[in-house]
Amino acid sequence: MKKLIVGNWKLNLDHLEAIQLLQKINYSLPDGIETSIDIVIAPSHTSLRSIQTVIDADNLSIQLSAQDVSAFDNGAFTGEVSSYQLKKLNVTWCIIGHSERRQNFDETDEIINKKLSLLLNSEIKPIICIGETQDQRNAGKQVDVCLKQVQEIFKNIRKDRLHDVAIAYEPVWAIGTGVNADPEDTKEVVKEVIDYLDSKSFDIDKFRFLYGGSISPDNTEMYINDDNFSGLLVGGNSIVPDKFVEILLKSK
Ligand code: PGA
Numbered sequence: 001m002k003k004l005i006v007g008n009w010k011l012n013l014d015h016l017e018a019i020q021l022l023q024k025i026n027y028s029l030p031d032g033i034e035t036s037i038d039i040v041i042a043p044s045h046t047s048l049r050s051i052q053t054v055i056d057a058d059n060l061s062i063q064l065s066a067q068d069v070s071a072f073d074n075g076a077f078t079g080e081v082s083s084y085q086l087k088k089l090n091v092t093w094c095i096i097g098h099s100e101r102r103q104n105f106d107e108t109d110e111i112i113n114k115k116l117s118l119l120l121n122s123e124i125k126p127i128i129c130i131g132e133t134q135d136q137r138n139a140g141k142q143v144d145v146c147l148k149q150v151q152e153i154f155k156n157i158r159k160d161r162l163h164d165v166a167i168a169y170e171p172v173w174a175i176g177t178g179v180n181a182d183p184e185d186t187k188e189v190v191k192e193v194i195d196y197l198d199s200k201s202f203d204i205d206k207f208r209f210l211y212g213g214s215i216s217p218d219n220t221e222m223y224i225n226d227d228n229f230s231g232l233l234v235g236g237n238s239i240v241p242d243k244f245v246e247i248l249l250k251s252k
Pocket of ligand 1: 178
């Protein structure tokens with residue numbers, strides 16, 4: 001399965017800086033890299049339009065993702081951005097359920113489930129984040145926690161709407177800490193999630209499992225060569241052009 005590498009730029013860069021970063025990354029990529037990996041970047045909402053214009057005008061082999069979407073489709077929801085609006089900007093992917101949203105904005109699995117449903121209605125591909133906290137891992141609850149997240153998020157989701165889905169396993173304690181999870185310690189979660197989806201008759205071939213949490217050029221190959229994963233969700237190092245490019249080159 002083709003590898004999927006996603007750069008989550010988080011709350012960084014204005015739209016001009018975002019274009020510069022995109023161009024720096026693009027200049028360093030070899031021709032044809034898109035035949036071996038899907039490269040996705042997720043800038044802030046304010047940069048989506050500018051980035052999309054550059055991608056389209058220069059026919060870049062980089063795909064566009066949003067970092068979040070509203071759980072509502074339209075109406076009196078000040079400050080929200082809908083899946084319909086993202087689709088109109090030619091946004092291909094959208095991250096939902098990132099632990100930073102769960103922790104800082106009280107996002108629940110029920111809300112993420114609504115977001116997933118709206119993204120699928122708009123034919124935007126979801127990148128769904130799951131993962132346990134340090135306390136939950138210490139208590140040996142990582143499988144239970146992640147399975148419950150998946151069960152809630154996929155509740156009543158129409159299987160025929162799922163064509164290309166990414167589930168990013170991001171242990172919360174590995175995000176932004178410089179401490180990546182040992183691939184051995186990620187296996188049980190991924191296996192249980194796959195078994196669950198399979199048992200509910202989801203077509204597992206339509207899913208790609210990503211690892212996220214302190215990915216750097218030094219640990220990229222460890223996950224890329226691991227059968228468990230078909231890609232990476234990169235945070236901090238995705239806005240450092242040399243490092244992100246090195247991660248991409250090691251992933252192809
Ligand atoms: P990190 O972030 O690579 O900085 O740990 C990963 C993420 O938040 O998706």
